[in-house]
Amino acid sequence: MSRPTTIKDIARILKISVSTVSRALRDAYDVNEETRNRVLAAAAEINYKPNYNATALAKRSTHNIGVILPFITNYYFSTVITGIQEVAYSKGFNIILHVTNDSPERELSIVDNLSLSSFDGLLVSTCSQSDSCEHFARVIREDIPVVFFDRVPNQIRTSKVMQDDFNGAFEAVEHLVSNGYRRVAHIAGPRGLLFTEKRYEGYLAALTKHNLPVVEDYTIYSGFSQESGQADTIQLMDLPEPPDAIFAVNDRKAIGAMLTLKARGIRIGKEVGVIGFTDDPMASIISPSLSTIAEPAFEIGRKSCELLLGHIRKKSFIPEEKILPGKLIVRESTNKG
Amino acid sequence: MSRPTTIKDIARILKISVSTVSRALRDAYDVNEETRNRVLAAAAEINYKPNYNATALAKRSTHNIGVILPFITNYYFSTVITGIQEVAYSKGFNIILHVTNDSPERELSIVDNLSLSSFDGLLVSTCSQSDSCEHFARVIREDIPVVFFDRVPNQIRTSKVMQDDFNGAFEAVEHLVSNGYRRVAHIAGPRGLLFTEKRYEGYLAALTKHNLPVVEDYTIYSGFSQESGQADTIQLMDLPEPPDAIFAVNDRKAIGAMLTLKARGIRIGKEVGVIGFTDDPMASIISPSLSTIAEPAFEIGRKSCELLLGHIRKKSFIPEEKILPGKLIVRESTNKG
């Protein structure tokens, strides 16, 4: 087990100073082309690998970005991470993963225990019940850039990357209406999250545009899970005048809805239309297959990371918002037959 | 933007030396109880957070563990990571994520560019086509602990954590047989991966135990994707004497199999039984629902990380192997009716 090689080794071998080596290893700036080549050659020769801790200590900049999100065990988030990882990797950044399990306490504890010296920036998607964003505000105040994606808080002024929730929802509902459904219900996410509000607004706007009545009982706010979808749908179908279509805030809830519809012997599509949001692979596996709004998850990851890297590089942190379009995917669950 | 506080600040405030502060902050060893309390109080007071880069540089030990795996966008891997993250988090370790996209070149490039100074240990699941493990052997030779999980190479002597692939496969096939299926095919993963071999062996063993003939054409090695499952099944059902049951190496392939069976109008369960491996949530969503062997993904993550942390702590690296049991989940796809 040989001690890793350092720039000192290179300096000694080449009989030059460490600062020259250091300079040669980074940009060409102010160093003789030939010296530089010799350094590079020697480095390769002895299999030199920079010690990032030393660099970080000296430059006050690690090459890490922290990612904080509720879960990674679903299609959307794992795809976002893959996108993040893709650009981080290409720029030589590591990503440090923190999963909150959607627990506000855990989120708080993670953020408070973050050593600000161990990452250059933060990418976050909040818990569904984050009542406060004070902890993130603190991080920002320390001048470390934070960009939010998907689940972004509305009380805080930072960079945000989202899908076009309003228009996605609008399109989904309009699709339902143009396929002949009239009593469209919405099983929403938890209140307080920007995107559940946006999707709700898109739903309302589509209803209004097509002169459909807005029935208060037709909107139910609850969790994001399949079980919530089932529960909400039971509630909906027990109404004196049940809806003939359901727009779910995401595919998991839509699938939950389909499950209870099936259990009650209601024919999906023919009797009750269902549309989701995400385009989880499950949507094409379930039968009947589920119409949905495909989210640009991978792109959200890429864009968030690019934005963050930009903030880190320029050391300026002027908030920017990016909204990426979704895409309507028509399948069987919205086919009246 | 105030510079983060350091142990120097604490030392200055308390008018003691930095070394005392340093000692007090770690273990009680050799420091007066009272001094220690004063240090802790002061640290909390000024909101001191250790600079891990400095620690890492001084101690030659970061608090990071690297995780290298093919994908994160599926149920199994994302659940494993959640398990890893769970124990890493509780021990104050960060996890640095690297995804290879199942590309051996990328895997190689990641490993070769790893700065050994930036993590204390490695958790890896290899690419399906990793022909060589030389790059991992190099890491191990540098005395940094590596533990493999799930996709473990068989040519290399290190710690490994796996599900019980042999017995899982055995149980799956035995379940098929005891439900009356006789011509059981196996759509396997790529050759060369330990677990695809183990599952194949389990399949063989069950056949042998029940005196069923081993038909060579009934085993097809290919990829892990749903598409591979579809293609393999086409090939199988085009045989002069097609199988009446399919044991798939994982649920994604099983789902692919079900899709082509459905497309051909073959009744799943009644005519051809299908069983998978993993217990992806999709297995209970698809209809008919898919019987499968549930893998202890979360536990695999936990155990791998615990093992690795053990190696890191004791600085000894005596390879250990852990095998975790799976569980048969009976659903509709293996019901002959």
Added chain:
DNA sequence: CTGAAAGCGCTAACAT
């Protein structure tokens, strides 16, 4: 039990 001092590997003025 505590302090002084050296050093981890690298960067960044400041000289030359």
Added chain:
DNA sequence: ATGTTAGCGCTTTCAG
């Protein structure tokens, strides 16, 4: 264009 030197924040001998 290159070398000298002083840190970055923390740990760790070695003295006392």
